[in-house]
Amino acid sequence: MARPRVTPLLLGSAASVLAAVVIFVINSRAQLTPVLWGWLPAVLGTALSTLAAWRTAAADGLEDSTRRLWRSIALVAAFVVIGLGSDAHQGIRDPARDVQREHDPLATIAYSLAMVVLLWALLRIPLGARRQRERTVRFVLDALTVSITAGIFAWYFTADVRAADNYGSATVPMLLLATLGLIGGLALIKVATSGLAGLDLVTVRWLAAAAIVGAAGGAGFPMLVHVHPGISGAQMFVPATMFCVTLAADRQRRAVTAPRAPRRRRPFSMVPYAAVGSTDCLLLVVAHASGPAVTAVAVAAVALTALVAFRQFAALSENARLLRRVDAGREQLRHQATHDGLTGLANRALFERATREALAAMPADGDALCLALIDLDDFKAINDRLGHAVGDALLVEVGRRLESCVRDGDVVARLGGDEFGLLLHGLRRQESDEVLSRITEALNRPVHALGYDLLTGASVGLAQTWPGAAPQELLRRADLAMYAAKERGKGRHAIYDAQLEHDRTADAQLGAELRRALDGGEFSLVYQPIVRLPDGEWTGLETLVRWHPPGRDPVSPATFVPVAERTGLIVPLGDWIMRSALRQAAAWTEQFGAAVPHEIGVNVSARQLREPGFAGDVRAALTETGFDPERLVVEVTETAVFDGGAAQDTLNELVSLGVRVALDDFGTGHSSLGLLRTVPTDTLKVDKSFVDGIGSGSEEAVIATAMIQITDGLHLKAIAEGVETAEQAQTLHRMGYRFAQGYHFARPLSAEQITRHLAEAPATMPV
Incomplete structure (x- = not known):
């Protein structure tokens, strides 16, 4: 697991959070410091986050989709810097204006663009055409749920604010930003649970926290807490948000080379249940103030909602259990489709795919790649005379011996019958004879199979890659070398060369x-x-x-x-x-x-x-x-x-x-x-x-x-x-x-x- 390490960016971001909290507390009752001081930590912290996101986008080892996402996050942070600069300019020019509740058009546009760019970047993450459509539909439904829930809460609280303070339409941009922030956080959580390759799970959680804290906290804070004009909750919440972004960027850079543990996807989304539960609580509060009759109806409605939710929760849990069994069966079928059922080795399909991938990934001046084909001598006689059970036991033992002869990263496969294949990385021509001798020696030792001591040899043919090598041609050359080994006598090996090709043509x-x-x-x-x-x-x-x-x-x-x-x-x-x-x-x-x-x-x-x-x-x-x-x-x-x-x-x-x-x-x-x-x-x-x-x-x-x-x-x-x-x-x-x-x-x-x-x-x- 990638461990966080203290860096100048993290130190600067953490310092901006601490300075923002201190300045906010000092000015919470009255403006005791210059107005600019209140905005500097937010601006500097966001600038540091922009730099951290851009550095992460330029890091080596990222997948294209992940790199594109971090570039978008850097752009989001840049828009936030613009919005903060506009808010700071507004506060300095008119200290009596309440930037807690009102933003000028430039700041509102900048903050809105930041959330739109984030949502657009998340929706562009490739998950396949079918999964992309399904994910988009589920996301839209959850976003509507969040929007309605946030809207009803905002309407309830802003109604009180209007009655008491008469702020009029100033709450509209706050409501918009709060809703966008919650939707952005929801989108990031969706990405985390969908298992996007290349994007670390902890990284996504930090980004989700940043979106929720920044938008919901910064925009919802004015509707709940009344402070004097000239001071804004954004001065405290923005540095905290950007600190989360900086942590996420640092985590992503370190997670590129760290092994990722398999993720267990949540079988269903908790967002609708949380939204219904929150709305039910608000319904009980409103009903309590309206009298016993309304309260009784509200309690009954909440109880019915809870029962329906519990019933659906139980059904979804059972479906999830069934889906896990289906996934396990699918994984087993996938393994069976690519592995030999008797020896557990790779089968011909996987061997040919591994050969194609190795050839495609091999640089022109990189390590050599060799392919060997192995055919057991007189295996049919063992099957005919001693039975297929003994023959199968012999094949299993041969597979084990071949695995013991190769290194980590090499591929051992059973291609069918008594034929095996080896894909050997980094094997030069001068090392070939030594490796082949070791293989033939291992296979020439007696094998104990179901009570029989069997002496079986093998004919081995090896071919080495060349510039522009094609998988089928490499297999053909190894096959030609193997038959040349058989012609020279059993228990031998041969390496492909031009003379073999000439003899084959003749x-x-x-x-x-x-x-x-x-x-x-x-x-x-x-x-x-x-x-x-x-x-x-x-x-x-x-x-x-x-x-x-x-x-x-x-x-x-x-x-x-x-x-x-x-x-x-x-x-x-x-x-x-x-x-x-x-x-x-x-x-x-x-x-x-x-x-x-x-x-x-x-x-x-x-x-x-x-x-x-x-x-x-x-x-x-x-x-x-x-x-x-x-x-x-x-x-x-x-x-x-x-x-x-x-x-x-x-x-x-x-x-x-x-x-x-x-x-x-x-x-x-x-x-x-x-x-x-x-x-x-x-x-x-x-x-x-x-x-x-x-x-x-x-x-x-x-x-x-x-x-x-x-x-x-x-x-x-x-x-x-x-x-x-x-x-x-x-x-x-x-x-x-x-x-x-x-x-x-x-x-x-x-x-x-x-x-x-x-x-x-x-x-x-x-x-």
């Missing part, structure tokens, strides 16, 4: 060409034989895909297959490969019978294994072609099934169909030996890198020997890949290998070449 262009090629039939299949050692009999065929764009050189699978993986086109392409290979193998079987190699191998990517319904598609292809499932070998890499999850579940479904599984490129992946216990494998295909250097005494020879011992012990079939020389084939046979493939036996052959070979010779190719 991928998009090549992806479009792939789509056209698939629709246009530009792909073809070739088959590389798998042979038995040492006689070279064909025991199987591995299916390989080739792309020959019309009018262009062939595109290597090493180029287009990764792009197909990243763009998702590997799914339709893989489905075409599977169906085409099975149709061709079924045709060969029908034509050549037992001479056809027993097994047909088809490579399947990790993306295909994670695709829902992949096993069903394979079943449909087997049914459509009539091919024996036990002759189909699905070849997968270690990386595709390393983390288990959906990929391993798909393999289990395929095995249940009778399909056999081969681990391709064995020995180059993450944890080969561990996979042999979890993946339903029939065959290991030893990678070419171990065959190339298989000469006597080499490390590759030791590894190749160990692998054949493992496969023999586990009763698995081992196939050596990439055999290019007779010496390699002979060495592998001596080690214990009975199956191999490579250019030494045959290069990949087209379907026509395979057909001619099957037609011309037995299914053997000598070593």
Whole structure:
């Protein structure tokens, strides 16, 4: 809370109040000091208040509506200075004239303009079109209530004044100023209870007190207290009024940087009840002087009024209670609309809004702003295998860990599913790696969720702002970096740069060409034989895909297959490969019978294994072609099934169909030996890198020997890949290998070449 501090303006204003009271008391019976002395404290105090209001209007941190209000208050104080100067001039020129009850035209106009400017400034405060209309209607009704009440009191008392002193029309400007003053005070109280942003509540109360004291006290005092000509109640009440204004200005300047406590709005206005109660009291006073009969009627009327007021008060209180419940429900709905119901974090809508606001508020040379997107690896497998309750508990814990990794002011959001977002303020590029490493490390630690210890990683992508950055483009770049992190392996992070954009553009262009090629039939299949050692009999065929764009050189699978993986086109392409290979193998079987190699191998990517319904598609292809499932070998890499999850579940479904599984490129992946216990494998295909250097005494020879011992012990079939020389084939046979493939036996052959070979010779190719 902003505490008042002694300043020259406050000291001067307080001194003017003290001097005004002292001079007024000295001159209350007779004019003992010069007339000018009585007006100086009021003029000086008002001038100080004008300066205080103008300084407050120029203070930093004020909202535009509040700044405009304080400029208007400074103008109000300036009009009061003019009115006081006119009253002082009138008193000096004609000391016998009663400035207590009469003002010259200039003073009356100045005081009236002061109140009109104040009311106009208050009515200009923006509260929204609908609220502005409602507030104006309520204010007008309350103002009429105050006016009628003030008018009836003024009429009653001025009737006595006229009868006793015959002041005639001198009371009219007094009545006008008193009513305007009460209405001004009422308007300020309305502003206080409406909760105007930027205007401190204590400040408004001081201003309301100033309006009521100044106008009602200064104008109503002559109607109640009779003093000699030459002295005016304004000489005492104006300094007190302006002291309140100076206090309000000081409070407003200090409250700009102080936190404001939430305001509780009053459910209804007390003004009508106060006005009715005051008028009832006056009615009883008048009735008492008129006799018992009138008094009885007045008492009954007052009692009925009190009962009606109490009944309405009770109804309004109940309405207020209901409105509080509605407000609480509205606040809850507002929170639900901007926050995730499971984790309590910001949701996508709030995250995008916070991003827009942060970009709009960020100066051109200000601190950096980074946006990170986080996607959990293999979260779907946890949901599928352990249930959604465990998955939800995991998401909650991930949200907590992310909050622990960021600073105050950063935004953590759950964007949907297992995707999270971070808005990081003041993070420079050189600090990015450290922050991302801390996040990935926190997410890679085991998570305890509903009795399960889960090991889950996350792929994180980060993008940094640039001049003129747009929120959607920043999100797109972070998303691009996140998918780049996924492609590099799970549990990694990536930062957006121009190379990613170039790769993305190239991928998009090549992806479009792939789509056209698939629709246009530009792909073809070739088959590389798998042979038995040492006689070279064909025991199987591995299916390989080739792309020959019309009018262009062939595109290597090493180029287009990764792009197909990243763009998702590997799914339709893989489905075409599977169906085409099975149709061709079924045709060969029908034509050549037992001479056809027993097994047909088809490579399947990790993306295909994670695709829902992949096993069903394979079943449909087997049914459509009539091919024996036990002759189909699905070849997968270690990386595709390393983390288990959906990929391993798909393999289990395929095995249940009778399909056999081969681990391709064995020995180059993450944890080969561990996979042999979890993946339903029939065959290991030893990678070419171990065959190339298989000469006597080499490390590759030791590894190749160990692998054949493992496969023999586990009763698995081992196939050596990439055999290019007779010496390699002979060495592998001596080690214990009975199956191999490579250019030494045959290069990949087209379907026509395979057909001619099957037609011309037995299914053997000598070593």
